[in-house]
Amino acid sequence: MDLHDLPKPKDLMDIDLNKPPETGWMNNPSVFKDGTYSYPAAGKNLKILGMPNPRQWAPTDEDWKLPENWQEIILKGMKERLEKYRSFRLFMDICVRCGACADKCHFFIGSGDPKNMPVLRAELIRSVYRNDFTLLGKMLGRFGGGRELTIDVLKEWFYYFFQCTECRRCSVFCPYGIDTAEVTMIGRELLNLVGLNINWVIEPVANCYRFGNHLGIPPHGLIDMWEFMADDVEDITGIKVNLPVNKKGAEILFVTPSGDYFADPGTYTCMGYMMLFHELGLDYTWSTYASEGGNFGLFTSHEMIKRLNAKIYAEAKRLGVKWILGGECGHMWRVVHQYMETMNGPADFLEEPVSPITGTKFENAKQTKMVHITEFTSDLIKNGKLKLDPSRNDKIIATYHDSCNPARAAGLLEEPRYVIKNVVNNFYEMPENTIREQTFCCGGGAGLGNDENIEMRMRGAFPRASALNHVVAKHDVNRLLCMCAIDRATLTALTHYWAPDVTVGGIHELVANALVMTGEKERTLDLRGEPLGDEEEDE
Amino acid sequence: MLVDLLLENKKAIIKHWTDLTIDTYPPEGGSFMRKQKDPFANPVGAAITNGAEAIFDWVMSGSKDYSPDVVRRLDDIVRIRAVQQFSASDALGFIFLLKKCLRESIPEKMMNDQHLVGELLRLESRVDSLALTSFDIYMKCREKLFEMRAMEIRNRTSRILERACMKYGAPHDW
Known part of the structure; x- marks a missing residue:
């Protein structure tokens, strides 16, 4: 056997399994892989219910055909809900990111995707709350954990709030009693305001x-x-x-x-x-x-x-x-x-x-x-x-x-x-x-x-x-x-x-x-x- | 004998391989998979850890046939990775990482020993055969997913269709 042509061990050892990006979570846009998201609600169903923005679209499209003032609609909706639901404001404010819930979600355990940690899933919306509704967030921006509501953030909300089954296992472990399912519920309510919903929910x-x-x-x-x-x-x-x-x-x-x-x-x-x-x-x-x-x-x-x-x-x-x-x-x-x-x-x-x-x-x-x-x-x-x-x-x-x-x-x-x-x-x-x-x-x-x-x-x-x-x-x-x-x-x-x-x-x-x-x-x-x-x- | 040398380093090799496999997940997920030892709280980590040892043992064993245990352990890992955020090559690439771990555990100076390199190639062929088997398992898993999609669409309304077929005299056996 002629072994001289064999690559040196070092050459062969360099196996790269496309390691995940090491940028912070705030900067990773969601990837809509087939099999991991639900189809959007059909326009006809939204019309029946009198819900906003009925249209044909797909999460894999670049343009989600949102109303022009979608940011304003969402932030206004958030403000209303912060005033109406005391629990929502409390859940936005009191999380100390202790991590007790982090490894309790079945989607995180089964995928290893950190954005399926309940704490981080809630943080998707909490970062926007900090940025637009708290003084500290307004002053410190990203440094204080705040984040502007961009189209990538909105897409991320859609991806991850429809990756929470509202089962409330995480809330059993939260020392503050934060109910992440309620955060998801509000997240979905806000998404609904601009016509982002899934057909498997809206058709029934x-x-x-x-x-x-x-x-x-x-x-x-x-x-x-x-x-x-x-x-x-x-x-x-x-x-x-x-x-x-x-x-x-x-x-x-x-x-x-x-x-x-x-x-x-x-x-x-x-x-x-x-x-x-x-x-x-x-x-x-x-x-x-x-x-x-x-x-x-x-x-x-x-x-x-x-x-x-x-x-x-x-x-x-x-x-x-x-x-x-x-x-x-x-x-x-x-x-x-x-x-x-x-x-x-x-x-x-x-x-x-x-x-x-x-x-x-x-x-x-x-x-x-x-x-x-x-x-x-x-x-x-x-x-x-x-x-x-x-x-x-x-x-x-x-x-x-x-x-x-x-x-x-x-x-x-x-x-x-x-x-x-x-x-x-x-x-x-x-x-x-x-x-x-x-x-x-x-x-x-x-x-x-x-x-x-x-x-x-x-x-x-x-x-x-x-x-x-x-x-x-x-x-x-x-x-x-x-x-x-x-x-x-x-x-x-x-x-x-x-x-x-x-x-x-x-x-x-x-x-x-x-x-x-x-x-x-x-x-x-x-x-x-x-x-x-x-x-x-x-x- | 190379096998003896590798068996001496079994613990380190398995740890290395497990680490590299877990490194294919985002860092936060990986850190959890390493730390949490309860198999029911961390079933992915448990499947990888338990699987790695059984697969390593089989590669070293020289046995020609697969034991039911090694196939089951391989299936445990591949079945999980077949539904995770991986491309097909990334899902199965973890098998080839074992080669990297085996090679790295051999002192470089020993790599000039032709007999030993021959032995290494033989072991690596065993890893390759595992990779092919994994590919079969992976495909079966993926095919099953599509079969399940079809099954679900059918089952959702199975009784209505059955009833309608009976009413209008159409055949209603699936």
């Missing part, structure tokens, strides 16, 4: 505004879908479930995310509700008007949250129900728990919720008059009102993903676990620092669960997936349970990429599998139409 909002649900399904379409599910239930159980729709004078109005009407595996959870309510003989009703629990207004603006949420109380009033029961949804519960009563209340025409089956008073829901389905079901189980056969779920080895909003915004930590443990025999928790208050986001909340954003979603999903893979390796877990319709869609992609042997599903799917119903035929299939046990599978 526009549909909800006209039809009451994200996909824009009219009443007869909804009834058709529910009947379709009831047919499936009949095939599996032999029971034709009662399906009350828009029933005036019913005791309870049931509201759940519409994602569970149309897309598997959410549909199985929805069938689960129908079976449970039928078995209880509950005097309740579905609604074709309040046909959506989800509220993408939360990802748009405070005004839009209120606009879309209003239908729930309005429908409760129209139908004359006593109280409202809500299904397994994520951000719907942040809206219900933290905004609904102050925005659209008082709900003084409703009664304090009392379970008609057990007589339990849900005092926690005294103000909103809306009870979470796992509170309702865990109370039924606790009082021995359900006949359950958890062995019907024996081929499932489950773990539970605390969906961010029910866990962190509504404090629902024990109820779902109590229900799960009563309907499935094999249940294992993921590591402690990835569940309960510290749960990792699915990576697709707050309107980011669209297909064009898939790469960014997978980065954000990785911390959850890594914890999941731990219990897969240790306990052969094969089902990831969750309590959110967005989760049921986005975790399905997560498992597809990171943990292909795991399926995703809701809690009430398993409740209904285990539920022994009066007059049912011998159950051989689960709600997915698959054999209940492994044995049948082998036959």
